[in-house]
Amino acid sequence: MMPKRFDMVIRGGVCVLPWGQAEADIGVLDGRIAAIGARDADTADEVVEAAGLHVLPGLIDPHVHLRDPGDARVESILTGTRAAVLGGIATVFDMPNTSPAVTDAATLAWKQGFVPANAHCDFGIYVGATRANTGELAWLERRHGVCGVKLFAGSSTGDLMIEDDEGIEAVMRHGVRRIAFHAEDEYRLQARRPMFRTGDPYARHMDWRDEECAFLGTRRIVALAHRTGRPAHIVHVSTAEELDFLAGHRDIATAEMLVNHLTQIGPDCYAELGGYAVMNPPIRDRRHYEAAWAAVRDGRVDTIGSDHAPHSRAAKERPWPDTAAGLTGVQTSVPVMLDHVNAGRLSLGRMVDLMAAGPARVYGAVAKGRIAVGFDADFSLVDLRRTRTIENDWIATPAGWTPFAGMRVTGWPAATIVRGRVVMRDDEVLGAPAGRLVTFH
């Protein structure tokens, strides 16, 4: 056979393929995977040395809030995707609750045009559901780069929340693609609010937004999904009850789990981190933490996201419950999950299933999420043996803090490759932003 010429060969790594792990050199041509098992005689313009590393498909964070347009002192598409590639993430799906929100054709068009020159990684865009845009959602969800519609049934503000069954059902009847739901029940949240006082301990967050707030919301969404036949993706599932319930509705619903719910445990995390542990739905007690891991192990969870949602230190330090809810996470999810792999909590193959193949499958991302010939040449190269402490000064997000500061982890991202371009190697971001919108089925 004639030697082949590639643009890039990734040499000497252990590849996590959909059908198992294998030592193989990968040939890349025109931004796509051209060969698994390139030979010594083949030539390449660029050789990426991967000896001692594991070569994963480009990992996808399907749940980030990059706040653009918004306050660039906290986060932006430029800085948030910089954080992503430093953390070993090759693609992000970005939430619509920006200022203005992505809920109409004009704002979507702005974002579609803005991303390529400002994103270091590839990019999917959520469109937010509102009462005003319900009739346009079937059109909006088909636009280029749109990963899906996001509906906030609770815990949002202004136009971006639809809390009643009638409004949610109307959204479900406009369009066909899977909708991502923040399912917490707004009525129960509001009813319980007077039980608490400003300045109460941060751990009260678990009591205000209790298990039933989450479970009730998820039951309502799933019932409406069955009634309308519209598939639902329940983001940040946080309770044992929801996980058991969702197992009986795999025909219509998929589930996302957050890194934080697999890593931190209440009430200890509130004592340790104060407002920096506050997110929605809350980090809960050990019973839910154990249930989350059981669901990761038995396949009930489809995707893992970070719910990266930066706030300023001032906003995080406000007395509860006025503390801004949300944590940084896009840069830390890979090292934290690799540490879980090293601790034996899940296999590297399952991590890839949850962080690459899963998001691609749930959202219908074309040619992403697996190492296979013809797919985009996106890779996350990781060093499973490297031990390092996560520090605030490593965080590229301008807000400048991580709830995992001081955590010593084993397993670290070594390089991020997006469509055949090395965009991060050894903690250095390389090249100008050249992200591209993902194509979705």
Ligand SMILES: [Zn+2]
């Ligand atoms: Zn979120």
